[in-house]
Amino acid sequence: MSGGFDLAPWELRWSGLAVDQLHRTESVFALSNGHVGLRGSLDEGEPVGLPGTYLNGFYEEHALPYAEAGYGYPEAGQTVVNVTDGKIIRLLVEDEPLDMRYGQALEHHRTLDFRTGVLTRETLWESPTGRRVRVRTRRLVSFTQRAVAAIRYEVEPVAGDSAGPEKTQLVVQSDLLANEPIESRTRDPRVALALKSPLAGESHHCSGLRAVLVHQTKESGLRVAAGMDHELEDVPGLRTEVSAEDDLARLTVAADIPVGGVLRLTKYLGYGWSSTRSGPALRAQVEAALAGALQTGWEGLLAEQRAFLDDFWEAADVEVDGDDELQQAVRLGLFHVLQAGARGESRGIPGKGLTGPGYDGHAFWDTETFVLPVLTYTMPKAARDALRWRHSTLSLAQERAEVLGKRGAAFPWRSINGKECSAYWPAGTAAFHVSADIADAVARYYAATLDAEFDQAAGTELLVETARLWRSLGHHDPHDGFRIDGITGPDEYSAVVDNNIYTNLMAQKNLREAIAACERNPKVATRLDVTEGELAEWARAADRMRLPFDELLGVHEQAEGFTAHEEWDFGGTEAEKYPLLLHYPYFELYRRQVVKQADLVLALHLRGDAFTLEQKAADFAYYEARTVRDSSLSAGTQSVVAAECGHMDLAYAYLAEAALTDLNDLHHNVANGLHMASLAGAWQAIVAGLGGMRDHGGTLTFAPRLPDALDRVAFRMSYRDSRIQVEVTAEQATYRLTSGDPVPTRHHGEDIVIDGEITLPIPAPPVFPTPSAPPGREPRRRTKAGSSTQEP
Numbered sequence: 117m118s119g120g121f122d123l124a125p126w127e128l129r130w131s132g133l134a135v136d137q138l139h140r141t142e143s144v145f146a147l148s149n150g151h152v153g154l155r156g157s158l159d160e161g162e163p164v165g166l167p168g169t170y171l172n173g174f175y176e177e178h179a180l181p182y183a184e185a186g187y188g189y190p191e192a193g194q195t196v197v198n199v200t201d202g203k204i205i206r207l208l209v210e211d212e213p214l215d216m217r218y219g220q221a222l223e224h225h226r227t228l229d230f231r232t233g234v235l236t237r238e239t240l241w242e243s244p245t246g247r248r249v250r251v252r253t254r255r256l257v258s259f260t261q262r263a264v265a266a267i268r269y270e271v272e273p274v275a276g277d278s279a280g281p282e283k284t285q286l287v288v289q290s291d292l293l294a295n296e297p298i299e300s301r302t303r304d305p306r307v308a309l310a311l312k313s314p315l316a317g318e319s320h321h322c323s324g325l326r327a328v329l330v331h332q333t334k335e336s337g338l339r340v341a342a343g344m345d346h347e348l349e350d351v352p353g354l355r356t357e358v359s360a361e362d363d364l365a366r367l368t369v370a371a372d373i374p375v376g377g378v379l380r381l382t383k384y385l386g387y388g389w390s391s392t393r394s395g396p397a398l399r400a401q402v403e404a405a406l407a408g409a410l411q412t413g414w415e416g417l418l419a420e421q422r423a424f425l426d427d428f429w430e431a432a433d434v435e436v437d438g439d440d441e442l443q444q445a446v447r448l449g450l451f452h453v454l455q456a457g458a459r460g461e462s463r464g465i466p467g468k469g470l471t472g473p474g475y476d477g478h479a480f481w482d483t484e485t486f487v488l489p490v491l492t493y494t495m496p497k498a499a500r501d502a503l504r505w506r507h508s509t510l511s512l513a514q515e516r517a518e519v520l521g522k523r524g525a526a527f528p529w530r531s532i533n534g535k536e537c538s539a540y541w542p543a544g545t546a547a548f549h550v551s552a553d554i555a556d557a558v559a560r561y562y563a564a565t566l567d568a569e570f571d572q573a574a575g576t577e578l579l580v581e582t583a584r585l586w587r588s589l590g591h592h593d594p595h596d597g598f599r600i601d602g603i604t605g606p607d608e609y610s611a612v613v614d615n616n617i618y619t620n621l622m623a624q625k626n627l628r629e630a631i632a633a634c635e636r637n638p639k640v641a642t643r644l645d646v647t648e649g650e651l652a653e654w655a656r657a658a659d660r661m662r663l664p665f666d667e668l669l670g671v672h673e674q675a676e677g678f679t680a681h682e683e684w685d686f687g688g689t690e691a692e693k694y695p696l697l698l699h700y701p702y703f704e705l706y707r708r709q710v711v712k713q714a715d716l717v718l719a720l721h722l723r724g725d726a727f728t729l730e731q732k733a734a735d736f737a738y739y740e741a742r743t744v745r746d747s748s749l750s751a752g753t754q755s756v757v758a759a760e761c762g763h764m765d766l767a768y769a770y771l772a773e774a775a776l777t778d779l780n781d782l783h784h785n786v787a788n789g790l791h792m793a794s795l796a797g798a799w800q801a802i803v804a805g806l807g808g809m810r811d812h813g814g815t816l817t818f819a820p821r822l823p824d825a826l827d828r829v830a831f832r833m834s835y836r837d838s839r840i841q842v843e844v845t846a847e848q849a850t851y852r853l854t855s856g857d858p859v860p861t862r863h864h865g866e867d868i869v870i871d872g873e874i875t876l877p878i879p880a881p882p883v884f885p886t887p888s889a890p891p892g893r894e895p896r897r898r899t900k901a902g903s904s905t906q907e908p
Contacts, residue, residue, distance in 0.1 A: 121779065123440050128448055129227040133216055139165030139787030144448070144778060145228050145235055146471035146790070147257040150460035150498070152265055152387050153470020154203055156226070156235060159253050159269065161204040163217055166787055167296050169201045170470040173463040174389045175477060175532045176314045177335040180539040188519050189541065194532040196466070196477025197314050198298060200329055200342035202385040204291040205269050207251065210284060212243045214251065219243045230451045231429065233259065233421045240274065247284060248274040260420040261412065262459040263405040265385040268414055272378045283372040286379050292329050292344050292365040315340070317362030318395050327358055327365035328402055330395045340389040341398035345406045347382040347414070384409040428454055430832070430854075431839055432494035434802055437828035439898065445775035446802065449795030450490070456792050457491050457498040464505050464532070465792065472789020478530040478537070481550040481606075482749065482793035484557035485722070490796045492557075492564050493803070493833045499561050500570055506554050507574035509534025510581060513551070517585055520545070524584030527551045542611035542702075546604040548589060551582040552622035556722065559629040563814035564835055576633040576640045583630035583654050586623040590657060597660035605675065607715035608747070609696070609705040613675035615662045617716050621723040627658040663726075671738045672731070674716040684710035684742070686890040694893070695746035711739060713747035714754055721756045721804065725812040729882060733761045737887035744893045748777050751895070752797020759805035759821065762881035768823035769895040771801035803831050807842055808864075817862040818851075820844040821881055825898055835859055840870050850875040 122129040130141050138157070142165050145156025155168035175194040182189060207214040216224070216239075223240035235255045242248045250272045258264040273284040295313040315331035318339070322328075328343035346367055348354065355370045373379050386405035388398050409417065432450055436443040456469030464479035465487055483502060491499040506527065512534040513525035520526055528536035529544040538544025558575045561567065567575075590600040596615075600623060605616035631651055634641035664673035673679050693699045696710065705712075714721075717739050720732050727735070736757050745751060755770035775798035777783060778790045803809045806829050808819030816835055822828075822844055830843040838856025842849060849863060851870040858871035864879055889895065 123444055125440070125443050126231055126447065127227050127229045128444065129225060131225045133221050133224045135163050135217060138163060140781055141226065142166060142168070143471050143786050143788075143790050145226060146452075146455075146469075147233070147235055147255060147265070148455040148470040149257050149259050149262055150456055150458045150465070150470070151262045151463070152257055153455075154255070154257055154265060155472065156228075157203060158216065159203065159205045159237065159251075159267070160214055160216070161201070161206065161291070161293075162215060166472065167201060167298060168198050168472060169203065170196055170473075170477065171199055171340065171387055171389050172460050172466070172470060173532060174199060174338055174340060175336055176311065176333045180537065182539065186541070188545065190536045190538065190544070192535070193537045193539065194336070194476065194478070194535075195311060196473050196532065197311070197333065198296055198473070199315070199340050199387070199389075200292050200294040200331065201296050202265070202292050202342055202344050202383070203255070203267070204293055205253075205267065205381070205383065206289040206291070207249075207271060208287040208289075209243050209247050209249050210245070211287075212245065212247070214241055214243075214249070216241075222248075228448075228451075230447050231422065231425055232418065233257075233425050233451075234418070242276070246276055248276045249284070249286070250274050256417060256421055257455075258409075258417055258421065259424040259458050261405065261408055261417070262461070263386050263388055263402070264409045264417070265387075266409060266414060266417050267383040267385075269381045269383065270378055271373070273373050273375050275375050283374045285370070285372050288369040288379065288381060290344065290346060290367040290369070290381065290383055292327055292342055294329055294331055294342075294363040315363075319399070320360040320362060320365060321399065322358045322360040322365055325356065325358060325367055326403070326406065327360045327367070328399050329360065329363070329365055330399055336391075338389055338391050339393065339395060339398055340387070341395070341402040343386040343399075343402040343406050345384045345386075345410060347384075347410070349378075349380040351377065351379060382414045428495060431834050433832050434799065435828070435830040436802075436826065438826040439772075442772055442775055445772075445779055446798055448779065449775055449798050450494075452790055453487060453490050453792060453796050453799070454495065454498075457487065457502060458495065460498070460505070461501045462505055462508060465502050466532075467792060468789030469792050472787070474785065474788030475530065477532055479532065480530050481547070481553040484553045485718075486749065486752070486793035486796040486800070488557045489560065490799045492561050493835065496561065496565050496567075496834060499557070500565075500567065503554075503558055503561060503570070503578070504574055507578055510577065514581065517588075522585055523588040524586075525551060525578075525581035526585055527554055527582075542604055543608050546602065546612050548585065548600075548603045549605055549616070549619040549622055551585050552619065552626045555579050555582045555626040555629060556622055559625070559814075560811055562633075563811060564816075566836055571633065572637050572640055576630075576637045577644060579626065579630040579633045580641070580644050580646060583627050586627060587650075587653055587657055590623070592657070592660065593662075597662045598657045599662045605715050606718055606749070607674065607711050607713060609710055609712040610675060610678065610715070611702070611706055613678070615664050616675040617663055617672055618674075618719040618723075620661050620663060621719050621726055624658045624661040624726075625723065627654040630654060669738065671735050672716060672727075674711070674739065678709065681707055681709045684708045684890075686744075686892065689892070691892055694744060696744065697746065709742050711743040713745065713750035714743065714757075715739075717743070717757050718753050720760075721753055724760070724810060729761070732757065733882070733884040736761050737885065740887035740889055742890065744890055748774075748783055748791040748794040749797065751777070752794060752801045755797075755801035756805040759801075760808065760819070761884055762821075763884070763886060764821060764823035764881065765825070765897065766886070766895070767801070767805050768825055769897050771798060771805060772898050773895050774798040774801055802829060803833070806844060807831060809833075809842075815862075816859070818842060818849070819864045820849045821878055822846055844878070846878070848875050848877050
């Protein structure tokens with residue numbers, strides 16, 4: 117059977133079976149709550165594209181490769197570990213194993229429901245000898261009990277074309293499997309070695325229908341416990357047996373089931389890990405989680421999951437009328453962003469969430485710049501928890517700054533535990549903008565929530581220590597003001613530059629937000645030894661921040677001297693040469709005007725208060741012609757700025773690209789997990805792009821417009837304990853208060869208060885010349901029906 121995704125507004129359904137596409141479905145059907153993540157592999161464990169069960173923050177260490185050592189180079193890398201797999205439930209039908217590669221799948225479909233948070237699978241399978249069974253499974257990872265996942269597994273013998281025996285012998289094997297065989301997808305032999313049987317068995321236990329395995333990583337010394345327990349509906353002659361060894365625990369169930377009868381098993385999974393707790397303590401923790409799940413029961417877990425998601429969608433739903441494919445993709449993206457951050461709590465949000473091992477499971481600045489704005493305005497508690505994780509790693513960032521000879525906090529470009537683990541320092545160590553990105557997320561969260569407890573306990577300290585970094589890193593020049601030299605901005609095709617505008621503007625905001633936080637919290641400022649002189653230094657650095665501008669071309673320079681670089685020969689670059697970093701040496705990229713991803717354009721969005729609309733239009737057109745989008749981070753931002761400059765069809769094209777990056781596997785790497793920043797970027801493209809939402813200076817404003825191809829867009833947001841909905845059509849925008857106190861805001865510059873419902877006309881968009889992307893790198897344009905009119 118071939119396969120493909122069906123269109124539906126509230127679910128993602130794959131009908132048919134395509135073994136060669138399992139890598140795609142395993143990523144998009146992944147379930148997570150931010151703490152536990154299960155890739156969407158088939159229940160039988162095989163066939164499989166890439167198995168994966170992940171615990172947020174659980175990793176193995178390995179040496180970083182250096183041809184030549186250098187002072188300050190990070191010494192150890194970290195990579196996410198596929199921990200004990202509890203998803204596996206094997207089935208034998210009269211001693212023939214159900215394997216989708218054998219026999220015949222007469223029916224097969226899998227469905228992820230965004231409202232229930234449940235992955236459903238239904239298969240009608242005929243064995244090579246003609247036995248037929250219908251298998252129905254439902255799988256969830258609990259949002260309310262964060263250590264728990266559960267699976268309901270049902271097998272029903274079905275009459276075939278010819279008369280068969282009255283009963284069919286079914287044998288079900290429910291497994292916990294550690295050190296699951298995985299085909300390495302990394303080119304780094306050190307990482308491959310670290311992932312080869314990374315878990316050392318410590319203890320195993322089984323009793324009744326329960327089993328627990330405890331393991332420890334060999335290098336990082338982290339300990340993990342995984343447990344399973346079961347409920348079985350009684351049928352005549354049912355036999356059970358449970359066993360356990362170091363890397364495998366198994367419950368075996370056997371029964372003779374008549375046609376029309378059902379063998380029904382509910383499997384509960386519990387996970388826990390720690391760097392300090394003992395094996396017995398972790399085992400007790402997991403058994404307690406299992407006891408709680410059993411007490412709640414399968415139906416109770418379903419009810420809790422639905423209630424949690426009902427509340428989330430009430431605060432976060434996005435409606436798109438006129439493009440069914442985009443509607444489905446945007447809701448899928450929101451669901452996965454929720455899954456990535458809902459219960460991460462004391463851990464970061466990896467760039468792939470917990471959907472795959474891509475980026476080695478590292479968290480990047482993607483979290484604060486792309487994912488946290490979504491969570492801040494839809495599930496603010498999750499945004500707070502992610503920022504608290506950054507605060508918990510502050511001492512490591514301070515140590516890193518000290519190694520680099522600087523004050524304050526230098527947060528890592530990529531990490532799992534808070535230590536820098538990028539071996540390529542021009543993109544890693546030199547990307548100091550990460551500290552300003554974290555400060556930006558802190559300021560946004562505070563402005564959107566007025567969370568004084570967080571502000572005093574964590575936020576102000578994060579702002580102060582990052583501000584100290586900028587004062588230490590930059591210097592005053594009598595000619596050019598305050599300069600920040602020798603750093604790397606978001607664009608990884610331009611490394612170790614002077615006065616990257618994005619970095620400088622974000623540092624400027626960081627300095628000013630730190631001053632404001634100290635004024636709000638003088639006791640905290642005193643505790644942190646902030647002096648009046650230091651506040652004055654921050655203010656002077658912010659006021660004199662260097663922002664390079666090319667007077668001849670009339671545009672800002674991405675970094676000093678960028679517009680004087682040689683142009684890249686886009687016309688002479690073949691399509692198969694993208695992404696450029698895989699086909700050209702970095703030094704060629706660094707010395708040319710070619711941009712991997714939105715950099716100055718990202719500044720036009722996040723620091724739009726520093727530019728006039730005319731400057732934005734000129735800058736956007738100049739950099740649009742030089743941006744190749746070799747990064748999934750780019751399209752969402754380009755959509756936002758295109759919309760602000762009145763290029764609505766272009767904004768629509770980039771919105772669709774961001775939303776469909778994973779569903780259509782545009783970067784050919786969805787096998788390693790989903791791109792959380794791109795999924796979040798699609799939300800930003802709708803809310804900040806089509807909705808024109810901005811939060812400069814702690815003030816929420818809107819300037820909505822729609823492309824001609826869309827009939828209506830509506831989105832919901834949370835703001836300072838209130839919830840609002842913004843509905844946009846071609847002619848007007850309607851603002852509704854759905855709960856909480858009235859919200860003061862602005863509509864296209866007009867002061868309004870959202871209290872009840874208010875409808876206002878939408879003015880005509882600004883008119884600027886339509887910009888062009890580099891030849892061969894144009895986005896797919898969308899038609900009225902929502903389909904693409906050209907290939908990228």
